[in-house]
Amino acid sequence: MVLMRLLATSVFFLLFYISNAIAFVQEISPGVFVHIGKHLDVDEGYDGDICNIGFIVGDDAIAVIDTGGNYLVGNQLRQYIAENFKQPIKYVINTHAHLDHVYGNISFDEAEIYGHENLPKAMKLRANIYDRLNEKYLGKIASSSPLVVATKFVEIGQDVNLDLGNRMITLSAYLVAHTEADLTVYDQKTQVLWSGDLVFKERTPVIDGNIHGFIKALQSINELQISQIVPGHGIPSSKEYATQPMLDYLSTLRDDIRQYINEGQSLEYALEHAAKSEKEKWLLFDIQNKRNVNQVYPMMEWE
Numbered sequence: 001m002v003l004m005r006l007l008a009t010s011v012f013f014l015l016f017y018i019s020n021a022i023a024f025v026q027e028i029s030p031g032v033f034v035h036i037g038k039h040l041d042v043d044e045g046y047d048g049d050i051c052n053i054g055f056i057v058g059d060d061a062i063a064v065i066d067t068g069g070n071y072l073v074g075n076q077l078r079q080y081i082a083e084n085f086k087q088p089i090k091y092v093i094n095t096h097a098h099l100d101h102v103y104g105n106i107s108f109d110e111a112e113i114y115g116h117e118n119l120p121k122a123m124k125l126r127a128n129i130y131d132r133l134n135e136k137y138l139g140k141i142a143s144s145s146p147l148v149v150a151t152k153f154v155e156i157g158q159d160v161n162l163d164l165g166n167r168m169i170t171l172s173a174y175l176v177a178h179t180e181a182d183l184t185v186y187d188q189k190t191q192v193l194w195s196g197d198l199v200f201k202e203r204t205p206v207i208d209g210n211i212h213g214f215i216k217a218l219q220s221i222n223e224l225q226i227s228q229i230v231p232g233h234g235i236p237s238s239k240e241y242a243t244q245p246m247l248d249y250l251s252t253l254r255d256d257i258r259q260y261i262n263e264g265q266s267l268e269y270a271l272e273h274a275a276k277s278e279k280e281k282w283l284l285f286d287i288q289n290k291r292n293v294n295q296v297y298p299m300m301e302w303e
């Protein structure tokens with residue numbers, strides 16, 4: 001029974017990836033289109049197409065959500081929209097500052113770019129490192145993908161509604177969680193939530209903010225009426241399938257690290273052992289889990 005389910009899920013993933021590769025985007029709910037990025041690290045082979053990007057279509061306007069890691073990915077999305085829809089791309093929404101999500105902004109120069117109130121600061125903080133990584137892995141493509149920063153902002157606790165024409169989408173800004181500038185997009189019409197990297201599917205979650213805030217953000221997402229979640233990485237799914245594995249991983253990591261600190265175990269020990277029980281559930285686990293321990297342990301040591 002378990003084996004059958006596993007097989008069915010694998011076949012579903014495979015078909016999803018294949019059809020995505022052919023069609024560039026999938027319409028996962030009426031008017032909601034997603035391009036699924038590849039599960040690659042920012043390392044050898046990085047091509048700027050590793051996260052989910054896409055758009056929501058209203059009667060009068062289109063909102064693009066995340067733009068990919070360079071102008072080529074952004075252009076591909078832009079071209080697909082131009083070939084298939086007459087509505088203009090009025091809005092671009094950045095879910096956070098990570099390089100794979102925002103360096104395609106340059107392809108949408110006529111749109112208003114929305115982000116979290118902390119987004120410019122978060123981008124500036126990482127700009128030097130990202131310029132170097134892009135140059136290293138993307139070569140010439142990087143020089144044609146300068147960073148374009150949002151000009152419209154969403155404050156924490158003050159949702160912003162954007163009207164696409166008979167279709168309202170709601171932008172919500174979070175306290176420090178995956179990063180210090182996480183933004184979600186909720187489509188009122190279909191109840192689809194674009195979570196950005198507050199949700200990872202299949203690949204190991206990244207903590208570049210605060211583990212407690214991350215868990216709280218997921219708990220507050222759990223309280224919303226949601227038909228599907230479009231994660232920052234991986235296949236869209238129901239709310240439970242998206243948030244529960246995240247909560248399991250993050251709370252296991254937090255509990256383990258707290259226990260090691262209480263026992264006087266070192267960071268090195270934590271790097272080897274924390275959240276090991278989650279290893280089989282996630283892709284790219286060894287490298288990313290270690291990065292997470294490096295982020296969380298020093299922070300929790302002072303609590």
Ligand SMILES: [Zn+2]
Pocket residue numbers: 096098178197206232
């Ligand atoms: Zn991210």
